[in-house]
Amino acid sequence: MAVIEVEGLTKAYGDTLANEDLDFSIEAGEIFGYLGPNGAGKSTTIRQLMGFQTPTAGTARIFGNDVRNDRALRGAKARIGFLPGEPAFTPSVTGREFLDYQAELKGDERRDELLGLFTPPLDRRIREYSTGNKQMLAIVQAFMHDPDLLVMDEPTSGLDPLKQEAFHDFLRGERDHGTTVFFSSHILGEVRRVCDRVGIIRDGRLITVEIVEELLARGGKQVRLHTETPLTEAALDIDGVVGFASEGREAQFTFTGDYDALFAALADYRIVDIEIDEPPIEEVFMHFYGGDAE
Numbered sequence: 684m685a686v687i688e689v690e691g692l693t694k695a696y697g698d699t700l701a702n703e704d705l706d707f708s709i710e711a712g713e714i715f716g717y718l719g720p721n722g723a724g725k726s727t728t729i730r731q732l733m734g735f736q737t738p739t740a741g742t743a744r745i746f747g748n749d750v751r752n753d754r755a756l757r758g759a760k761a762r763i764g765f766l767p768g769e770p771a772f773t774p775s776v777t778g779r780e781f782l783d784y785q786a787e788l789k790g791d792e793r794r795d796e797l798l799g800l801f802t803p804p805l806d807r808r809i810r811e812y813s814t815g816n817k818q819m820l821a822i823v824q825a826f827m828h829d830p831d832l833l834v835m836d837e838p839t840s841g842l843d844p845l846k847q848e849a850f851h852d853f854l855r856g857e858r859d860h861g862t863t864v865f866f867s868s869h870i871l872g873e874v875r876r877v878c879d880r881v882g883i884i885r886d887g888r889l890i891t892v893e894i895v896e897e898l899l900a901r902g903g904k905q906v907r908l909h910t911e912t913p914l915t916e917a918a919l920d921i922d923g924v925v926g927f928a929s930e931g932r933e934a935q936f937t938f939t940g941d942y943d944a945l946f947a948a949l950a951d952y953r954i955v956d957i958e959i960d961e962p963p964i965e966e967v968f969m970h971f972y973g974g975d976a977e
């Protein structure tokens with residue numbers, strides 16, 4: 684069942700088409716990454732999904748509720764954990780007071796569990812918080828009522844690498860319990876590590892929606908070879924060798940072809956060492972979409 688359905692979603696700011704005729708859907712229990720460079724239109728989509736902005740054309744449904752219908756969306760929101768790109772707080776209250784207030788509005792059955800993972804200084808006033816502490820407070824707030832759907836705008840911004848890792852683990856755990864996750868990012872590595880599918884947006888248009896594993900599989904493998912006699916590109920005259928480079932007896936290339944053909948071509952060489960790795964997702968992205976992701 685689709686939890687989020689986006690249909691022809693379009694948002695114009697004057698002459699700028701921040702979102703243009705977007706179509707995609709997010710299934711229950713998947714982690715969907717919404718990837719694009721700065722200014723691509725990610726936040727605009729998220730603001731429309733949450734009902735903060737009205738689409739110029741097209742619409743979206745969350746749990747079957749049209750986002751243009753305030754009343755219907757309000758009901759759905761009880762099941763959504765929302766983390767905005769720039770969480771706003773009253774600076775004079777403490778983190779604890781803020782969470783207490785939010786708890787009255789929507790519940791907090793998972794507050795203690797979340798505070799075990801994310802550790803904002805609860806008894807200090809929010810005005811004294813660092814960016815990372817504010818982000819952790821916003822994360823606890825967004826998830827403490829145990830939502831079925833998480834909608835997040837660049838959730839790891841401001842978190843240090845260890846907290847980012849804790850957050851990714853947390854998302855995977857939520858997904859494994861059936862929670863649906865939709866988040867925007869401009870970091871390819873993050874999408875690779877945690878997402879099941881990725882939608883790539885640039886200049887307001889959705890370029891593609893891909894299963895992350897398939898995207899990586901199509902990107903081939905990175906092969907590094909150390910041979911007893913130098914390997915030449917001419918000797919590897921088979922389909923699927925991309926970016927061959929060699930220095931002495933070391934050669935490397937990306938391989939998207941058939942492994943039997945590769946090993947047949949290498950049969951005359953004594954192989955001292957071989958490494959076959961996934962290529963960096965940055966390279967896959969550049970290969971298919973011409974870069975510009977960061």
Ligand SMILES: Nc1ncnc2c1ncn2[C@@H]1O[C@H](COP(=O)(O)OP(=O)(O)OP(=O)(O)O)[C@@H](O)[C@H]1O
Nearest residue numbers: 696699701719720721722723724725726727728869
């Ligand atoms: N309120 C607004 N008024 C006018 N133009 C806007 C407004 N909000 C966004 N835009 C423009 O719409 C486009 C998409 O912006 P948006 O904030 O959705 O991108 P984004 O992908 O979230 O970027 P970032 O990663 O930098 O947050 C940009 O060209 C931006 O300048």
